[in-house]
Amino acid sequence: MKTTGIFKLKGVVQHYDWGGFDFIPSLLGQPHPSPLPCAELWLGAHGGGASIAELTDGSVPLPDLLTAAPAKVLGVAVAARFQNLLPYLFKVLDARKMLSIQAHPTIAQAQAGFEAEELAGVPLKAPTRNYKDRNHKPEVHVALTDFWMLHGFRPLEEIAESLRNIEELQPLMPDFAERLELAGNDAAARSALLRELYGHAMVMPQAVVDSLLNPLISRLEKESPTNKDLPDFWAVRAAREFPLPDGHRDRGIFSIYLLNLVRLQPGEATYQSAGTLHAYLEGVNVELMANSDNVLRGGLTPKNVDVAELMRVLSFDEGKVDVIHGIDAGNGETVYPTPASEFELSRIQCSKDRVYHSGTRAGPDILIVMEGEITATADVDKLQFKKGESFFASQDCSYEITSQSGFAVVFKASIPSSR
Ligand SMILES: [Zn+2]
Numbered sequence: 361m362k363t364t365g366i367f368k369l370k371g372v373v374q375h376y377d378w379g380g381f382d383f384i385p386s387l388l389g390q391p392h393p394s395p396l397p398c399a400e401l402w403l404g405a406h407g408g409g410a411s412i413a414e415l416t417d418g419s420v421p422l423p424d425l426l427t428a429a430p431a432k433v434l435g436v437a438v439a440a441r442f443q444n445l446l447p448y449l450f451k452v453l454d455a456r457k458m459l460s461i462q463a464h465p466t467i468a469q470a471q472a473g474f475e476a477e478e479l480a481g482v483p484l485k486a487p488t489r490n491y492k493d494r495n496h497k498p499e500v501h502v503a504l505t506d507f508w509m510l511h512g513f514r515p516l517e518e519i520a521e522s523l524r525n526i527e528e529l530q531p532l533m534p535d536f537a538e539r540l541e542l543a544g545n546d547a548a549a550r551s552a553l554l555r556e557l558y559g560h561a562m563v564m565p566q567a568v569v570d571s572l573l574n575p576l577i578s579r580l581e582k583e584s585p586t587n588k589d590l591p592d593f594w595a596v597r598a599a600r601e602f603p604l605p606d607g608h609r610d611r612g613i614f615s616i617y618l619l620n621l622v623r624l625q626p627g628e629a630t631y632q633s634a635g636t637l638h639a640y641l642e643g644v645n646v647e648l649m650a651n652s653d654n655v656l657r658g659g660l661t662p663k664n665v666d667v668a669e670l671m672r673v674l675s676f677d678e679g680k681v682d683v684i685h686g687i688d689a690g691n692g693e694t695v696y697p698t699p700a701s702e703f704e705l706s707r708i709q710c711s712k713d714r715v716y717h718s719g720t721r722a723g724p725d726i727l728i729v730m731e732g733e734i735t736a737t738a739d740v741d742k743l744q745f746k747k748g749e750s751f752f753a754s755q756d757c758s759y760e761i762t763s764q765s766g767f768a769v770v771f772k773a774s775i776p777s778s779r
Contacts, residue, residue: 362415363429365757366738369422369726369750372409374400380454383644387452387730387748397456403726403750403773404449406651413752422446422752435755438723438775448703450726450773451647453501457601458594459640460661461510461612461619464497465673466634470654473669488664495652498700499632500684502707502771503624504730507643508588510619512636513678516540516550519557522591522617528576529617531568533557551676558676561614562658562667573599573609589623591616594641602660612659615639620681629684629705631698635675646730646771648705691716693772704776710734710763716770718759723775725753727761732768734761 373384379399385392388401402409405422412419420428426446430439438447465473473491482489513519520537523529533539536557543549577599585592594616602610619637624630624645632638637658656670657663686694686707692714695706708716710732718725727736728750736743736751738759745751753759761770 364754366753368414369752370412371401371403378457380456383454401452405446432756433754454644455640461639461658467496492653497652499649501645501647502629504644507624508641510639511681555676569611629696648703650702708770710768716761722777726773730769733765734768
């Protein structure tokens with residue numbers, strides 16, 4: 361088996377209920393609208409949907425390629441550091457419906473949580489299982505369309521204003537504004553106040569949740585808000601998409617007013633570090649994350665919500681969202697830098713007279729063509745890729761990309777060299 365160079369990669373489509381019917385099938389040149397929702401296209405070696413590498417002498421699952429020659433495919437340093445595994449998972453994601461409110465643990469929390477659940481004998485597949493592996497799951501994503509999301513707690517003065525202006529939410533903490541004034545600029549006191557507010561919203565009896573949210577949702581349903589840049593729109597949608605049995609209300613709706621509501625423009629990105637509470641609301645993105653399934657949920661989901669564990673993992677920092685606009689790395693490449701050592705996401709724009717040179721790299725790359733057509737060359741290999749097609753480049757090769765069609769946009773997952 362030839363293990364080095366560039367290979368066409370066939371990804372796996374995940375048909376989660378919240379996915380769209382058009383974007384991913386259209387990208388892949390398949391009929392659309394598709395009969396099933398197409399939520400995510402996975403490119404990587406994750407056990408939940410490993411890509412297939414199409415070699416000249418046949419097709420193999422990408423994990424087999426890594427196992428066959430880790431030092432060449434991943435590079436010696438990456439293979440040693442990440443136990444012969446591909447450290448990232450690359451996705452195209454199309455959210456038609458809202459996704460759950462969630463946060464991801466640090467590595468230390470994931471290791472401790474995984475061991476504790478193993479010791480307690482909670483089966484890996486149990487719906488109550490929090491930790492599926494021992495890894496953290498930082499994420500970076502770049503919007504391909506207008507993209508709405510919740511990301512991190514709003515500045516507390518903004519939360520105070522919402523509690524003041526929205527009568528139905530005032531009982532969450534009637535003296536929040538006064539206590540915020542007392543906390544002043546004391547970061548620890550502010551963080552403690554936020555923890556208390558959020559913790560209260562997450563543990564108050566369901567009857568109290570209903571008594572706050574029922575009048576709010578009834579009023580908003582009459583007003584039928586249409587502005588997606590305001591929380592009211594998403595509160596109504598959340599109430600509709602996540603009805604609880606017996607007419608109860610999902611307390612995750614509170615978070616829509618407590619978290620920053622962001623609309624990313626195409627090309628803008630955010631990074632979800634460990635402990636950052638977030639939710640994707642609507643839109644299409646390219647997403648790159650560490651190879652993990654560790655998610656702690658905070659509502660807007662039929663899945664298990666373990667409030668105690670979520671509270672342990674959450675960071676009660678406040679502030680506006682740090683939108684990443686990308687850095688021009690030359691060569692037609694825009695890099696979206698993050699602190700993660702497992703991955704780096706970038707966008708490459710090729711034109712007729714601009715050749716992209718990969719140079720030597722720290723680890724393997726996965727690339728997906730989002731617009732146009734490209735020719736990728738590595739040593740004697742010369743492969744054509746059109747829109748929606750992907751390829752894998754082993755660490756030990758360098759490659760070039762050109763676009764005969766005049767213009768092409770390619771997203772690249774790689775491993776940063778500097779960390
Ligand atoms: Zn996430």
